Amino acid sequence: MPAISPELDPSDVGLDQARLGSIGRHFDRYVEDRKIPGFLAVVTRGGKVAYVGRGGFRDLENGALVEADTRFRIYSMTKPITSVAAMICYEEGLIALDDPLSKFIPDFGETRVFAGGSSIQPVTVPMSEPIKIWHLMTHTAGLTYGWMFNHPVDAMYRSAGFEWDRPPGLDLAGCCSRLAQIPLRCQPGTEWNYSMATDVLGRVVEVATGRSLDEFFAERVLGPLGMNETSFYVEGEGAEKLAVLYMPDLFTGRATRAARMGEAALSSPSVPLGGSGLVSTAVDYHRFTQMLLRHGELDGVRILGARTVAYMTRNHLPGGADTAGFCNPIGGEQEPGLGFGLGFSVVIDPAALKVTCSAGEYGWGGAASTEFWVDPAEELTVLFFTQLLPSGTYPIRRELRQLVYSAIVD
Secondary structure (H helix, E strand, C coil): CCCCCCCCCHHHHCECHHHHHHHHHHHHHHHHCCCCCEEEEEEEECCEEEEEEEEEEEECCCCEECCCCCEEECHHHHHHHHHHHHHHHHHCCCCCCCCEHHHCCHHHHCCEEEEEECCCCEEEEECCCCCEHHHHHHCCCCCCCCCCCCCHHHHHHHHCCCCCCCCCCCCHHHHHHHHHCCCECCCCCCCECCCCHHHHHHHHHHHHHCCCHHHHHHHHHHHHHCCCCCECCCCCHHHHHECCCEEECCCCCCEEECHHHHHHHHCCCCCCCCCCCCEEEHHHHHHHHHHHHCCCEECCEECCCHHHHHHHCCCCCHHHCCCCCCECCCCCCCCCCEEECCCCEEECCHHHHCCCCCCCCEEEECCCCCEEEEEHHHCEEEEEECCECCCCCCCHHHHHHHHHHCCECC
16 A cells, blocks of 8 residues: 555645644654654545655664654554444444443453552442443543552552553453453443543454454454554564654653563564554554544445444533543543543533634544544544654644644635
């Protein structure tokens, strides 16, 4: 598949070429200061690629440049793909959004909820209601992540082997069984808390379809969309094109090679994680966003029904709440004006969010500072790739929105 490149003059779709060029100039400064190793940005409008900007290195130490076909660890940008896979199952009647999770993973029928104490001696109570499939898709199931450090249950995840990795020797079924033994952080449906919920959702897809998650991805999402360079690991030529993973040095802030974590993408995982596992390219993920923008269809191939995509990309938090209003005030990602749908963040109030964007815009990002969004009102899609862990180290995503929306001039 050819690398991604502009398909038209930006002015043909209401974009100012000089203003788009400021995206590259802005992030070139990040590269010059060694805050990020390199970057690749893509802006499309009306389904046509209007801008591709890239700079810096996929491998700082060896001087290898970011190219238009560079491969990137997309981490949590895997989640929307898993959510699409789950909704394929929904459309085929294999799951319902209000199905209890225990229908597919019985161990979650007995999960308890943290009510006090410590990570070593927790006080727990029964669930007030079962975890439902929609809880998983909206991150309201009461699950969490071990790499968070703001709740005793986070520490319990780390003790059980769930931090940036998963316990050795367990497949996805085993991982879910172990997670079910750890108390929930809160009662299902009562808080928005970013979590391993989409990894558990991947297991639901496996049980519902009788296929492994990577097989189902290949057969029903990646293959039909022609996303031939998206996979759970890379080897051969793919490994040569894979960008190196970096983290900021604690003292200088300069991007520093994260060798051990980065090398995980070079071998087949024992567990294909639906929440964080994929490696992809700009051209591949572009095809995924265009399928969403076109209401579930691309190049004559329909992945989801149009009404399903519309339903997924509306805010599903109870009472129309945003993540700030439905989030535990101790820790968590609190974003006024930002709701959450079935696998995507959803802008519900641009003024509250305090950044130029459109109501109804949806998307998500990855742990290595990658991001995408789809803006149906403007027929706009945006992709940004780099390899700096963790996300949020710098305000890249907010700045990118400012730069992109300032280029819309029609």
